[in-house]
């Protein structure tokens with residue numbers, strides 16, 4: 001079936017008077033975002049801003065669990081990764097309150113794209129900040145579209161058709177000190193293949209995808225060659241000009257587009273008081289947002 005894709009816009013959208021570029025290399029922020037009253041048209045525009053800018057920060061006065069989940073469900077289908085909240089299993093608490101935070105501290109401190117070891121992968125991930133430490137706790141991002149665009153034509157033609165082998169665990173390009181081996185469940189041993197270069201399902205923009213995180217090899221390539229290739233693409237993508245970081249403030253809802261970004265958490269110690277407490281509600285989504293019915297058959301968003 002023919003699917004239409006939305007024209008990509010290269011700059012931040014200024015139809016909203018409260019939209020402004022984030023201070024780093026990329027990203028956009030809405031200063032006064034009432035997500036509970038967004039029309040479908042406003043949500044389409046919000047998502048186009050997200051896709052064009054990779055990350056979008058909504059400054060809110062704070063959302064209830066129900067408001068947050070309702071907003072998220074308009075953007076995709078929540079992945080029930082750790083269904084430990086009885087009423088709203090869509091919400092994954094990310095905090096530094098627990099005593100044993102070694103795993104929490106390191107499990108997301110390596111460059112990755114959420115759920116790249118599964119199919120479908122995560123489309124948009126959202127973090128709503130309830131408590132923010134005075135120092136540290138930023139989430140770091142890498143713009144994989146800009147990284148792809150900056151490759152030479154020759155490299156692009158060499159890698160355009162390659163498929164990367166993904167499996168949960170420590171990627172062959174990871175720095176072990178940044179990546180604690182995850183505790184694996186039976187389903188995590190499954191291998192999936194994702195294109196190294198993907199077209200974004202909504203915008204059609206080409207992007208490098210998840211060179212770090214769960215990458216274990218390249219289909220049809222020796223381990224040595226695959227490691228060399230993925231390491232060089234990773235080093236390229238992690239050049240300073242493609243990086244930014246967001247410092248969370250209470251009330252922020254940070255959204256990112258997993259297909260076109262990698263991210264990592266900053267390791268943070270256990271909270272000792274309000275000044276260093278970090279409490280975030282994470283929701284990761286999959287699928288195509290309902291407000292883009294024309295893109296429904298375009299594959300993983």
Ligand SMILES: O=C(O)CCC(=O)C(=O)O
Nearest residue numbers: 094108138139264265266
């Ligand atoms: O805590 C953060 O800043 C990011 C968390 C993260 O990447 C994850 O939970 O997958």
Ligand SMILES: [Fe+2]
Nearest residue numbers: 108112113114
């Ligand atoms: Fe993540």
